[in-house]
Amino acid sequence: MNALVIKALAFAAVLIVGTLIVVKQMNIDLSDPINALTMLGAIAIAVLSFGVSAKYIAQMKTDTAQGELAEENWDGIGEYKNELPAGWAYSFLGTLIWALWYFQWGYPVNAYSQIGEWNKETKAYNEKFEAVHKNADKATLQQMGESIFLVQCAPCHGTTGDGLSGKAQDFGSRMTKEQILYTIEHGSSQLGYPMGAMPPGMASGKDAEDIAAYIAGGMKGEQPASFATCAGCHGADGKGNNGMSPNLAAYDLTLVQHTLEHGKKGMIGKMPSFKTRMTPVQEKALAEYIQSLKN
Template sequence: MKSMVIGGIILIVALIAGTYIVAGDALSSDISVENSLTFLGAIAIITITVFVALKYVNQIKNDTASGELADENWDGIGEYKNPIPTGWGLAFIGTIIWLFWYWTIGYPTNGFSQIGQWNEEVNDYNTRFASKFENPSEDTLVAMGESTYLVQCAPCHGVDAEGINGKAHNLTNRMAKDQVEYIIKNGANNFANAYPAGMPPMMLTEQADIDAVSSYVAGGFKGEQPAAYAVCASCHGADGKGMPYVGPNIVEYDDAIVTTVLENGKKGSIGMMPNFKGRLNPTQEKAVAAYIRSLGE
């Protein structure tokens, strides 16, 4: 038994030393008190585990079964009416006591947390951001929009905003002819808040009318307005600059349409653009709109 105790002590020391080598630097961090408590808990668990294991190994080697047999048995195999081991019972009660201590005093659930610290820092940053850019100039918006675009939009629309070989909307022009034609034939998103009515497909049915309107809109409303555009003007206006809650501006990328697309996503001829709601704040959305407009200019 003596040799087992000595071996157990050596094992405990080795395990504690290994734990300290791996995680000891955490004791000097900003939350060293909590880390120290955790390290002490690890020492306690290691010590208790080793000595309990040694105790039962010793019992297996030296103890013999004794006591009063229970009345029940299974195929002649019964069990003794022995009480639970004292050490096990004390350890169980101690664990319950430690649990409540840890929840309420040692590391309360309403105390420090990394998630809480992160949320505080984000909220503080957002407050300072809103204050700094409360009334940004157009140049500031364009510069901010460029950096935001390159991170959030360029992976699909390309660094030059030309859509990466047509695999996403070309943002350097308001709309290309084929894009206008696609919307006429297939309709557009029903943006529940911005444009509740949406745009149904096939507002124009004759291909000649579709071609004429598509060319006129894609050409920037230059030249003679096709008679068929009267169907579009009922929602988008005679000048194409849209009507609030009815139809978006189809002359330029104004703040309203860019914000609506960013917050709701958009279904297009090549697939679905995801929404960016929550990823960009209102100032950043306006900045992206300003930058996209600057590309057309």
């Protein structure tokens, strides 16, 4: 064994001893299978890395190229048609076999994990939360909804729900005339309602202007004849045909739930989906609070 290999293995031994000292000082329990497996892997990596590196560095110093030269070359630099070294091939195959063993038996993918424990505890807490607040009154829901709104919604919509002076949706008013005209012109397919996407160009010109002014004005006064186009899906009262399409009159629970589940393209960017991030009671509370902002 040449001097380079001996030095490499000695250096690996020093690293292993140093690692063992650190493990002892940190009181790591090597009787635990995972800790023991990790330690064995570290030792194997140290020995193989330095041993193999030293072997091939020494070999490069003494070996000369030989074999059949390939016809292709790059700027005069050719390549020999040599077989892949057996050690490399077996190491690669061994790595694949070890990986399969590790994920299925050494450390199964369905074994204990801190993330799994956290998810389990969160699920149990959410179930308890739902049971406690199942029949919460309106005042409690509004207080709960305000807390949720200030954390999740206020960064874009403002602490008072004013949309940061028009930069995002203002919850004090259902929609602006400009927003309604944009939707009429371009259609909408974001919220996943049972009646499907609203196609673009449902109205134009004065008809579109009349519809937009009527909805933006809170659907008060005389209903324009052109609103009949909208009533086919949204209902004559504009309230969405019992959840079949978006409510044009108010931010009802169904509208809030669809928006939270699917996200929505907004004026300052895409609102992400909040699916699974809120419980049904929290969604109901948020809807209750948003409705209170209009008042």
